[in-house]
Amino acid sequence: MSTRAVILKNISANLLLQLITALGGFILPPLIVVTYGSATNGMLASIKQFIAYLTLLEAGIGAAAVVALYQALTAQDNQLRNRILAAAHHFYRISGWLFAVALLILAILFAWLTHTEISASLTFYMVLIMGAVNILDFFFFGSYRALLTADQKTYIISAIQAGSIFVNIVVCYWLIRNGYSILTVQFISTLIQASKFLLYRHYVKHHYHNLNQHYDKHNAYKLQQTWDALTHQLTGLLIFSSPLVLITFFLSLKDASIYAVYALIFGAIKMALQSLSQGMQAIFGHSLTTDIQRTRQNFCRYNRLFMCFLGWVYTCTGLLLAPFIQLYTRNMTDANYHQPVLAALFLLVGIIENSRIPSMTMIMAAGRYKDTKPQALLEAALNITCSVCFIQIWGSAGILLAALISFLYRSSEMVHYTSKHILSLPCTRAYLLWLTVFATIAIILTIGWHPVNSISVHTFIDWIKLGFITGLSTAIPFGILLILIYRRPAQ
Known part of the structure; x- marks a missing residue:
């Protein structure tokens, strides 16, 4: 095959x-x-x-x-x-x-x-x-x-x-x-x-x-590298599982339920993005030992495709989230599920966190668990320390602020490590791709927020229609961006 x-x-x-x-x-x-x-x-x-x-x-x-x-x-x-x-x-x-x-x-x-x-x-x-x-x-x-x-x-x-x-x-x-x-x-x-x-x-x-x-x-x-891989699993699980654990300890089960609803939505988005990397780890793992130049070229194209897809997905999410939450939680009356600050922070955290997926896939394919263990430990220390401090000041929003700080560090570090130590490529193009995609997201959200959210949405059918129009409209700029950058050389 x-x-x-x-x-x-x-x-x-x-x-x-x-x-x-x-x-x-x-x-x-x-x-x-x-x-x-x-x-x-x-x-x-x-x-x-x-x-x-x-x-x-x-x-x-x-x-x-x-x-x-x-x-x-x-x-x-x-x-x-x-x-x-x-x-x-x-x-x-x-x-x-x-x-x-x-x-x-x-x-x-x-x-x-x-x-x-x-x-x-x-x-x-x-x-x-x-x-x-x-x-x-x-x-x-x-x-x-x-x-x-x-x-x-x-x-x-x-x-x-x-x-x-x-x-x-x-x-x-x-x-x-x-x-x-x-x-x-x-x-x-x-x-x-x-x-x-x-x-x-x-x-x-x-x-x-x-x-x-x-x-x-x-x-x-x-x-x-069993214990080195364990370290990565430990730090990852501490970071991604700790929010609901801390909210249960410091706040309440109702706060955990509110957080879980938003985490469910953004978790589904994360899984959709991870689908683009499904099977890529094994493919890169095989090709790294046989044809490094082809691996570089394929990874760069995959990374550009992934980042443009990420930009489109989170742009649509930012525009459509508020009306969706109103519909989704309309019968949930025993707690306040309308949390605009949480929604905005989840959006920022999701963009930064999932930008690391291509680099993380390559690191795992190369089996570089030991070399990247110190960075993983530092990310976990940043996340847990800030979470424990911030949750007592800002509640659930503090958890997301802590995640934003640790993800900014670790995601950018993963890009640097993958480019320099695995593929022997300059980091500048990877960071420039990030900035280009992030700027495109910000511009479209700024322009489209009021027009989209001024439309009345009373049923999920209305929301699907709005989502279809929004998805097509936002796909145009990201499609143009992908065409411009997809086949550029890796070097």
């Missing part, structure tokens, strides 16, 4: 996954708020973030295994492939047992923490049920995911996951509408999500011959 076909399949499948995930995110939380209350929605969002912390027990196994598997798959060395998978599977199982113990401790602590706002027994069982899927992932799928990722077959992961999420949305919607308890809804949801592991196992067993994950400690493969 050609490289272009692989990229197209990976991106298409991932886009389908993100669309279905976003669909569930936009349908279920409002229904949960209306049916069970904002406190319950805030509890669910916070539990997800706490559980995300516990997945650090993966200890960088997956990232290290993917990099190691590039060599084995390229050389078609099944024996080396099996040794790497056996090592990964062995450490995943150890991590799975640790995760199970940590999950029980979390259930007890979180039930105590939130008992004044919601039933302690409900919270306890919700944590255990929601974490059960992750336990299965550790024991049964972790090594398979690494294999499919390294073999440029993430479209398999995305397609199966998209199917399970779609079924989950339909079933949960029916259960909530018919008055079932939130505990029953989450239990059924967990069973549906767990079923996907059977499909993953069937595919891998059918398509990879002589697959053997038996761990022989006397002939065990030693995964390189």
